[in-house]
Amino acid sequence: MSRKYNFYAGPATLPLPVLEQIREEIVDFKNMGMSIIETSHRSKEYEEVHNDAASLIKELLGVPDNYQVLFLGGGATLQFSMVPMNLLKGERSCDIVLSGSWAKKAYSDAKKLGKVNVLFNGEDKSFTVLPDPAGVKPGNGSSYVHITSNETIQGVQWKDFPDTGDVPLVADMSSDIMSRPIPVEKFGLIYAGAQKNMAPAGLTVVIIRDDLVERSPDDLTAYLSYKVHAEKNSLYNTPPVFCIYVLKLVMEWVKKQGGISAMEELSKKRASVIYKAIEESDGFYRCPVDPSYRSDMNVVFRLSTEELEKKFIQEAAGKEMIGLKGHRSVGGCRASIYNAMPIEGAERLVEFMKEFSRKNR
Ligand SMILES: *Cc1c(COP(=O)(O)O)cnc(C)c1O
Numbered sequence: 001m002s003r004k005y006n007f008y009a010g011p012a013t014l015p016l017p018v019l020e021q022i023r024e025e026i027v028d029f030k031n032m033g034m035s036i037i038e039t040s041h042r043s044k045e046y047e048e049v050h051n052d053a054a055s056l057i058k059e060l061l062g063v064p065d066n067y068q069v070l071f072l073g074g075g076a077t078l079q080f081s082m083v084p085m086n087l088l089k090g091e092r093s094c095d096i097v098l099s100g101s102w103a104k105k106a107y108s109d110a111k112k113l114g115k116v117n118v119l120f121n122g123e124d125k126s127f128t129v130l131p132d133p134a135g136v137k138p139g140n141g142s143s144y145v146h147i148t149s150n151e152t153i154q155g156v157q158w159k160d161f162p163d164t165g166d167v168p169l170v171a172d173m174s175s176d177i178m179s180r181p182i183p184v185e186k187f188g189l190i191y192a193g194a195q196k197n198m199a200p201a202g203l204t205v206v207i208i209r210d211d212l213v214e215r216s217p218d219d220l221t222a223y224l225s226y227k228v229h230a231e232k233n234s235l236y237n238t239p240p241v242f243c244i245y246v247l248k249l250v251m252e253w254v255k256k257q258g259g260i261s262a263m264e265e266l267s268k269k270r271a272s273v274i275y276k277a278i279e280e281s282d283g284f285y286r287c288p289v290d291p292s293y294r295s296d297m298n299v300v301f302r303l304s305t306e307e308l309e310k311k312f313i314q315e316a317a318g319k320e321m322i323g324l325k326g327h328r329s330v331g332g333c334r335a336s337i338y339n340a341m342p343i344e345g346a347e348r349l350v351e352f353m354k355e356f357s358r359k360n361r
Contacts, residue, residue, distance in 0.1 A: 010175070010336070057207070060178065061184055067209050073240055086217070086220070086224075094117070097119050097130075100152075101127070126288065129293060133161055136162035136164070147171050152196070153300075154330065157297065163186065171187055177190070178263060178339060179260075181261060191204060203240045206226070223236070267297065267337065270337045277350040277354065281354075284360075309332060311360070316349070319352055
């Protein structure tokens with residue numbers, strides 16, 4: 001078997017030991033005589049997996065007791081609607097930091113549901129910068145402040161988070177959750193599509209503070225209400241059981257590697273070798289992002305022409321490095337280096353980058 005180095009932004013690479021364990025268990029889970037994805041979501045075997053997955057998230061991230069972990073469907077995209085539907089109260093407004101493509105999508109949906117105030121807009125700088133967290137202050141009558149901790153497409157990442165006082169801070173952490181310690185207590189709600197750093201596509205993890213669960217309006221339909229999911233331990237309807245099972249295995253893997261601080265150390269290592277290669281390339285490669293906000297998860301870079309970028313991506317694929325094409329909306333190259341990317345993948349990429357620049361200068 002030969003596994004490629006997979007730099008796709010999502011769905012993304014998963015730890016090999018996890019894939020092997022899935023293969024081992026998929027036909028017969030713990031002598032049940034059936035698979036975990038065939039059993040009822042009300043069975044005691046599934047319930048254990050479900051609860052363990054949530055407990056592991058709490059343990060690894062140090063989630064305080066007054067928060068709940070919810071498992072939902074609909075991707076991070078559904079949260080662009082659910083957050084305003086549940087948290088935006090009547091005539092009040094919410095605040096948003098427009099940091100990149102994902103924040104723009106969150107903004108576009110929130111606007112359809114209520115008043116949205118833009119605190120910062122990075123668009124005129126092509127989303128290469130972020131605001132100083134100390135300057136991010138909620139507006140008058142704000143229900144919450146929304147940020148995107150890591151912009152997967154533009155490769156910008158918050159290094160510190162704003163302090164929004166009594167106004168809940170809400171974060172889309174789809175592409176960097178579990179990659180570094182986060183002060184969960186600073187946030188009212190955190191959500192993340194699982195397919196970047198945690199599990200296969202089809203699951204969204206929501207971490208929500210108890211008092212915000214109480215905000216869900218009673219006239220919301222059931223699936224759209226955080227309160228309904230929280231009261232039923234994310235078993236109001238059939239949850240994405242396969243994803244939650246894999247999530248549990250990935251969380252066990254993270255724990256075995258040394259937890260979130262070990263993940264952070266590795267992610268800084270991976271990112272720094274690639275950024276260093278860019279900086280030392282004498283302009284052959286160029287990262288447009290302000291060095292203070294460069295993402296440790298998605299490294300975006302350009303070459304001098306689109307033809308050269310195409311050639312780079314093609315030749316890398318010939319050397320078992322897949323998924324280096326930038327998002328179709330922005331072009332260029334992007335190396336997504338999530339938790340499951342071994343350091344060897346980053347080193348191999350850097351080796352190739354050096355060789356390619358020598359040959360094509
Ligand atoms: C991938 C991504 C999304 C969209 O997730 P879906 O699961 O496809 O809805 C939203 N926000 C960020 C930051 C992402 O990286």
